[in-house]
Amino acid sequence: xxxxxxxxxxxxxxxxxxxxxxVLLGGAIHDLFWDGERHTPLVPFLLKKTKTNGxxxxxxxxxxxxxxxxxxxxxxxxxxxxxxxxxDPALLGLEDLRKKSSQLEFHQQEFDRHxxxxxxxxxxxxxxxxxxxxxxxxxxxxxxxxxVEAADMLLPETGDLSRLNDAQLRRISIVEDWFSDPDxxxxxxxxxxxxxxxxxxxxxxxxxxxxxxxxxxxxTLGERVRFIDEFIKTAERKPRLWSTQEALGECTAGLSLHAxxxxxxxxxxxxxxxxxxxxxxxxxxxxxTRLGDDVVEFKKPSHRMTDVIGFTQLKKFLTEELMPxxxxxxxTALPGAAVxxxxxxxxxxxxxxxxxxxxxxVLVLKNIRSQWFGQTDVIFERLRAVLEAxxxxxxxxxxxxxxxxxxxxxxHETERRLTGKxxxxxxDPKLRGEVLWLLMTARIHLLSPDIRRPGxxxxxxxxxxxPTGDDxxxxxxxxxxxxKLDEAQLEKEGLTxxxxxxxxxxxxxxxxxxxxxxxxxxxxxxxxxxKTWAEVMTAVHDxxxxxIGPTREYQTLQALVNCTRRSLLxxxxxxLEDRVEWERRIRELELEGIx
Numbered sequence: 001x002x003x004x005x006x007x008x009x010x011x012x013x014x015x016x017x018x019x020x021x022x023v024l025l026g027g028a029i030h031d032l033f034w035d036g037e038r039h040t041p042l043v044p045f046l047l048k049k050t051k052t053n054g055x056x057x058x059x060x061x062x063x064x065x066x067x068x069x070x071x072x073x074x075x076x077x078x079x080x081x082x083x084x085x086x087x088d089p090a091l092l093g094l095e096d097l098r099k100k101s102s103q104l105e106f107h108q109q110e111f112d113r114h115x116x117x118x119x120x121x122x123x124x125x126x127x128x129x130x131x132x133x134x135x136x137x138x139x140x141x142x143x144x145x146x147x148v149e150a151a152d153m154l155l156p157e158t159g160d161l162s163r164l165n166d167a168q169l170r171r172i173s174i175v176e177d178w179f180s181d182p183d184x185x186x187x188x189x190x191x192x193x194x195x196x197x198x199x200x201x202x203x204x205x206x207x208x209x210x211x212x213x214x215x216x217x218x219x220t221l222g223e224r225v226r227f228i229d230e231f232i233k234t235a236e237r238k239p240r241l242w243s244t245q246e247a248l249g250e251c252t253a254g255l256s257l258h259a260x261x262x263x264x265x266x267x268x269x270x271x272x273x274x275x276x277x278x279x280x281x282x283x284x285x286x287x288x289t290r291l292g293d294d295v296v297e298f299k300k301p302s303h304r305m306t307d308v309i310g311f312t313q314l315k316k317f318l319t320e321e322l323m324p325x326x327x328x329x330x331x332t333a334l335p336g337a338a339v340x341x342x343x344x345x346x347x348x349x350x351x352x353x354x355x356x357x358x359x360x361x362v363l364v365l366k367n368i369r370s371q372w373f374g375q376t377d378v379i380f381e382r383l384r385a386v387l388e389a390x391x392x393x394x395x396x397x398x399x400x401x402x403x404x405x406x407x408x409x410x411x412h413e414t415e416r417r418l419t420g421k422x423x424x425x426x427x428d429p430k431l432r433g434e435v436l437w438l439l440m441t442a443r444i445h446l447l448s449p450d451i452r453r454p455g456x457x458x459x460x461x462x463x464x465x466x467p468t469g470d471d472x473x474x475x476x477x478x479x480x481x482x483x484k485l486d487e488a489q490l491e492k493e494g495l496t497x498x499x500x501x502x503x504x505x506x507x508x509x510x511x512x513x514x515x516x517x518x519x520x521x522x523x524x525x526x527x528x529x530x531k532t533w534a535e536v537m538t539a540v541h542d543x544x545x546x547x548i549g550p551t552r553e554y555q556t557l558q559a560l561v562n563c564t565r566r567s568l569l570x571x572x573x574x575x576l577e578d579r580v581e582w583e584r585r586i587r588e589l590e591l592e593g594i595x
Contacts, residue, residue: 003036005223007216008049015145015190020212022179024151024193024201027216027385032227032257039227039257042194042216046147056142060129062150065119072142076132079140081107122154123167123174130178133189144189151193152200161204172204179210199377218389219257225249227257231264239267242275251279254390259286280361287363287386295379299364299396301356308353309478310471310515311346314464317568318354322460326358326394326436335426336437338400338457340444340559341464342552344516347440348398350464355394355438363390365397380421387425387435400439401446419448426456445558452562463559463568466514475518476501476509482526483536493533500533508540512552517545554589557582 007027014020025042032039035048047057056076059067068076084107118125129146136144148154155172158164164172178184179191198206198213205211219227228245232238241248252260263282267274284298305315325334339347355362365383387393397403404419426437439457441447452458467475480501490496521543530536561582566572589595 003034004049005033005216007214008046011192011214012050014212014214018186018188020210021185021187021189022191022193022208022211024195024198024206024211024213025216026195026197026213026381028218028256029194029196029216030256030258031216031219032261033216034223034226039230043147043149046192050145054142055145056140057145057147058129058132059147060118060125060149062122062153063120066115066125066128075142076135076140077108077111079138080111080132080135082139083135084110123170126154126171126174126178129191130174133178133184133187133191136189137183137187146189146191148191148193150195152195152197155202155205157200157202157206164202172202175205176208179205179208185210197378197381199381215385218254218385219260221249221253224252224255224257224260227260228264231261235264235268237268237271239264240271240273242273248274248279251276252283254283254287254386256286287390291379291382291386294367296366296383297364299352299355299362301352301362303349303353304356305353308346308350309518310467310474311350311464312471312474314350314462314568317462317565318350322462323354323357328433330429330433333433334436334459335432335455336395336435336439336457337460337462338439338441338444338447338452338562339462339464340441340555340562342466342514342555342559343442343548344514344552345442345464345466345556346515347442347464349515351396351438351440355396358394358436360436361390361393363387363393363395365395365403367403376418377421380418384425387431392434392436394436394438396438396440398440400441401443404439404448404451419451423448423450423456426451442555443558444562458564461562461564463556463563465556465559465570466512467518468511468570472513473501473505475513475515476504479518479522479525480504482522484529484531485536486531490533495533500536504536504540508537510545512549514552550589550592550594554586554594557586557589561586 007025011023011025014023029042031042033042033045035045040048043059047059050057056072057069058072061067081104085104114124114128118128126148129148133144133146136142155175156164156168161169193201193205193211195201225246225248228248232245252263255263259282263274263279267278288296288298305319308315322334322337325332327333339351341347387395404422425431425435437457439447439451444452444461450456452461480497485497485500490500521540524543525536525539528539530539560569561579563569566575569575569578571578
């Protein structure tokens, strides 16, 4: 395993080739990195990896000093004096040096004053750094490498310049002038801005063509295993593992090295053995903390496919095609599936069972939009980084039409941008077979056509329809199972259980009875426990369906029209002819105001 991370190789290539003199380094910038000897924070890692003759590093930390090594400070002060005075003091004769001593001393003091005034003053610090690059081109034999920490706080993205104070506006102006200066672009000095996300840095800077980006990804399996090895070798108290260090590394996909260290240190102190359950719990906690509890949650469905009543044809399809292709290698794997059908049809329950059968981490996407400008982009970038680190994972999105909206001119810019990024991620070859999308929606027609196209979830759009035939009878049997019937009374009425089920099917329940309606009826009968057929009839007769019939019909028709498998339609042989009729009925309902 190489000691040099790929992101650093790319950063070095950009700077060494002169392709860019201003790079925004984002991603896992607050984590630890292996410098060849030990794990260190990012700035010490960069300083060690870039240590070479002819390169003079400077680090600016927000509200702190511009950090320069003592020897480098002296060289930089001498270059400043030469630049300001127009002469090199080392080349002056004794007499000339005596004559110019006051002027030279003034510029030396000026340099020290500027360094002092930069402490606690980000605007003064950035202006001084800009001037130092001008000085470097004129009087310094070395090249500068300037690392600026917390660039997102120095140059925050607000979406509107009017929201910035005068100091922030000044800083943006300084950096714009600096990075667009042709002499700087063609020079040998470089600036690396550190910010977790490009979206957190003001667009006037982040979108400059001169500014390129490099992402430091979450630690790979090899990096996690190396960290575990180093921790166990150096720790006084050794954590107890349930298996090998490689097994622990695999289970900690998604964790930063900082979080991994906390977990190992806690286990070492307590003496309790680390278990897979404890590790997965730590991973879930870390990811939810990173993304926000209102953005994602980990789902642990407790029911399986055997718990799903009815849906015989659909369950056969899911078992024989969907799940095997979800588990397949990238070139044969499905990127995901969209699940359509009327409200109350059982979509979520069925596909939670699918997720449980897959035995993969299930991440439920709740809301990735933020009320704060630019924060939606930041959340998305964090989400993508988490998904790339987790490996194979199922993304479960309920009410997907509200999560991923339109991309037309009437949609909000943030909505268009978010939907566009989701679309790109769904069809990204790098993530195919690793990130599996399950989108639930009762309004499949409101999903972006670009999401519904082949190569994304359009590879498979599954309709979930109200139960009919034997599936409907299975639901009625499930309902009757909840009742403790008086068998003797039934005999007096000349009824068998089969008769009761048949009469409920033929006489009591309307044809378009949904899975949710059956569940509601079952719960009601279980609570009231009617003993006789008459009491059952009374209880069922008392139930009135909500006035949502036309809406459910419209949603069912949209699910049928958008279905991408003949075998999942009621009459596969006449699918195209039926689609014409469904589309006609959809137009009728839309004229009635149903949508």
